[in-house]
Amino acid sequence: MGAWQHSLFHSSSPPTSQSSQSQPAESPTESKPDVNATAFDAVLSDSLRHPDYFQVADLFTVEDLFRARVHLGHTEGCLDPHMNQFVFGSRLGQVIVDLDQTAMHLRQALNFVAHIAFRGGIILFVGRLPQHQYLIEKTAMECGEYSHCRWWQGGVLTNSTVQFGSVTRLPDLIILLHTMYNTVLQHYAIRDAAKMLIPTVGVVDSNCNPNLVTYPIPGNDDSAAAVSLYCALFKAAIIRGKNKRKELLG
Secondary structure (H helix, E strand, O other): HHHHHHEOOOOOOOHHHHHHHOOOOOOOOOOEEOHHHHHHHHHHHHHHOOOOOOOHHHHHHHHHHHHHOOOOEEEEOOOOOOHHHEEEEEOOOOEEOOHHHOOOHHHHHHHHHHHHHHHHOEEEEEOHHHHHHHHHHHHHHHHOOOEEEEOOOOOOOOOHHHHOOOOOOOEEEEEEOOOOOOOOOOOHHHHHHHOOOOOEEEEOOOOOOOOOOOOOOOOOOHHHHHHHHHHHHHHHHHHHHHHHHHHHHO
16 A cells, blocks of 8 residues: 555755755655645544544435335334334334434444545454345455454453454444344344454344344334345445545555
8 A cells, every 4th residue: 555655855965064964854754744645644533533434324215115015124023122222113012113313323333434445444244144144245345354253252352362263453443234133133233343343333123122222223124125235335435435535645
């Protein structure tokens, strides 16, 4: 990544005796910062002052969420008490998620995802349902990131040096399309990521506990239409962040 490197500038002629007395000669190893890198650092700082620097708010509407059946939760008997704050009501025994809250949390999550991609971070997509594995893996490949849709081995994050036999760079963000590992247990990646201070973005259905998820997105995580919408939005946010990075760094 040449934009992060520094160019060396050497003096074309030796300093005079007068100049050497007034100020020390320039060291051969002294370097000046690259112009592109300096400008990029300034943009990194300035971008955090904008509530929606990558304009992810225009990627979807509440109507799009409704059409994708994001509002349909599980039955009332499966409702996790921590999800009461995101519930609009119920109909015929089925929990209805408040899409206004979903839209707000989803925009915040997409903005965070775009910032991680903008800074060159590693993003890991995680899913557990077999019917969505191909879609999640395909989405990760299309935006140049990684995915894990199989059995989660303990210690992958918390004991990675031993697991892989060398020092391993952990992901900078984990996106969970399903925060439940099965019908009872929460996905172990959420717990391990919290231990390693890795931020998480997760779709939390009405039967999920959102407390350990950094950016929870209340909504349906079973419907193919809903998961397809999530994947398309995450991919668009990542691509926007990477394109902005390429634009600034050249």
